[in-house]
Amino acid sequence: MIEATARSGRLSADDWAKEALDQIAEQGVASVAVEPLARRLGVTKGSFYWHFPSRDALLQAALERWERDEQNAYGALEAIADPTERLRTLFRLIAQHSKTHVIYSELLKAAGHPAVDAVLAHVLERRTGFLFTSFRQAGLSQKDALNRARMTYAMYVGFLQLELPRFQARQPIEGFDGYIEHMMATLVPARG
Numbered sequence: 001m002i003e004a005t006a007r008s009g010r011l012s013a014d015d016w017a018k019e020a021l022d023q024i025a026e027q028g029v030a031s032v033a034v035e036p037l038a039r040r041l042g043v044t045k046g047s048f049y050w051h052f053p054s055r056d057a058l059l060q061a062a063l064e065r066w067e068r069d070e071q072n073a074y075g076a077l078e079a080i081a082d083p084t085e086r087l088r089t090l091f092r093l094i095a096q097h098s099k100t101h102v103i104y105s106e107l108l109k110a111a112g113h114p115a116v117d118a119v120l121a122h123v124l125e126r127r128t129g130f131l132f133t134s135f136r137q138a139g140l141s142q143k144d145a146l147n148r149a150r151m152t153y154a155m156y157v158g159f160l161q162l163e164l165p166r167f168q169a170r171q172p173i174e175g176f177d178g179y180i181e182h183m184m185a186t187l188v189p190a191r192g
Helices: 003-008 013-027 034-041 045-051 055-078 083-094 099-109 114-137 142-169 176-187
Strands: none
Touching: 013 034, 013 045, 013 055, 013 099, 034 045, 034 055, 055 083, 055 099, 055 114, 083 114, 083 176, 099 114, 099 142, 114 142, 142 176
16 A cells, blocks of 8 residues: 555545556556556545546556656756766666666557557657767767667667566566676767
């Protein structure tokens, strides 16, 4: 049960959205349903319908919350003036076990759902745009920056898919730190 329930006895729409994101991380997008979430939260379905007209509205709110959190994380990275340090910081963040990796992987599995596809498109555009801009600012040509951004993002998605069970279980991944260091050495231009 989430803290807000214990404190006030009332749930907000954001409490429901957060719980839906937790459910997505644990069992995927298809598992988001009103009754099981109400049980998890220790409330009746009436609480849900006070905030949302449908399961799809809840899913949309959860996806918007996740996307907003993602956007805020990238905003903090964009504040780093040195583009190579910005990229290295991003790689170090990727190396941390994070629920966002698991949620993103689950969203990729749910591609084809209109709400999921819209969020995936926004996130892909923002993330590759961030990478492209950082690589350009690090001195790469437009063509090389675009290729490096795509390659970096493809490596991230591929690695998440390969290691998803370990990310879900928050288990250490043998050689992961070395892999991240290798990615940085391969992809991040040397300071010059």
